[in-house]
Amino acid sequence: MNGPQDLGGQMGFGAVAPERDEPVFHAEWEKRALGVTLATGAFGAWNIDESRHARESLHPADYYSSSYYEIWIKGLEVLLKRHGFVSDADLAAGGAVDPAATPKRVLKAADVAAVLARGGPCDRPVAAPARFEIGQRVRTKNFHPVGHTRLPRYTRGKEGVIDAVREGFVFPDTNAHGSGENPQWVYTVLFDGRELWGEGADPTLTVSIDAWESYLEPA
Numbered sequence: 001m002n003g004p005q006d007l008g009g010q011m012g013f014g015a016v017a018p019e020r021d022e023p024v025f026h027a028e029w030e031k032r033a034l035g036v037t038l039a040t041g042a043f044g045a046w047n048i049d050e051s052r053h054a055r056e057s058l059h060p061a062d063y064y065s066s067s068y069y070e071i072w073i074k075g076l077e078v079l080l081k082r083h084g085f086v087s088d089a090d091l092a093a094g095g096a097v098d099p100a101a102t103p104k105r106v107l108k109a110a111d112v113a114a115v116l117a118r119g120g121p122c123d124r125p126v127a128a129p130a131r132f133e134i135g136q137r138v139r140t141k142n143f144h145p146v147g148h149t150r151l152p153r154y155t156r157g158k159e160g161v162i163d164a165v166r167e168g169f170v171f172p173d174t175n176a177h178g179s180g181e182n183p184q185w186v187y188t189v190l191f192d193g194r195e196l197w198g199e200g201a202d203p204t205l206t207v208s209i210d211a212w213e214s215y216l217e218p219a
Helices: 028-041 048-056 060-064 068-082 088-093 109-118 193-197
Strands: 137-140 159-169 184-192 206-212 216-218
Touching: 028 048, 028 068, 048 068, 137 184, 159 206, 184 193, 193 206
Parallel strands: none
Antiparallel strands: 137 159, 137 216, 159 184, 184 206
């Protein structure tokens, strides 16, 4: 979807200003927000792509007025309600009021370190050979789905060159909506800045993205 998170090339937001010596957390509650998100993710009710889609589905005014971890918590509320773990009444009361779904599993404190070390690998084997090769010119498809996608809006319908052939990875566009992992080859595609931003672009600028195979077609 063309959600509020897809800001590439958007004007009016000011310069990017990295924070020098930025702390991992700016407030104590952010630690808890991260912990709660990881703990509920271990329930096994949703995957990382569905969680990303929940965040990017927030209303733009809500998204832009929220801090990073506020977005995480608001997206988590969507997921918990969607899968029956909390209700609006629970949230209003600040505690359990209605019956709740039972998690498939519960992350226990003793297991946290091992679970975090294991991570959530998304690489998968793909039966078919890679369709594209290094140096080949390709064009990204120009589409605007209502569901989740990882193809940035500013690169759609643009021509670039295959810079690297990666491995097979879970296809987020279907995985976010319970339609299967459907792994595909992923490619690093290199774009000239002028192809993306037009005649006013810095002539020395190039931009690389990682793109799933179904996002691409021969140029």
